[in-house]
Amino acid sequence: MTTHTTIAIMGLGPTELIVILVILLVLFGGSKLPQLAKGLGQSIKEFKKSSKEDDSDAKPAAASEPKKVEPVKTHGSN
DSSP states (O other): OOHHHHHHHHTOOHHHHHHHHHHHHHHHOTTTHHHHHHHHHHHHHHHHHHHHHHHHHHHHHHHSOOOOOOOOOOTTOO
């Protein structure tokens, strides 16, 4: 999937991206943007890594026997 396709899916065109970039420049300044982008990239990488680990951990548990569910007895029930 290309960047153009991803942007089109989100409904963002070039004008919207420019407006977002200008707002980011005003809020954070030019010197902070590379640091923010690096932190965002590391966060996304860590999220993908942990979601892959969760998927591999969940598969063996799903293959095991289902747990027996006992009915819940409320106060006053016979």
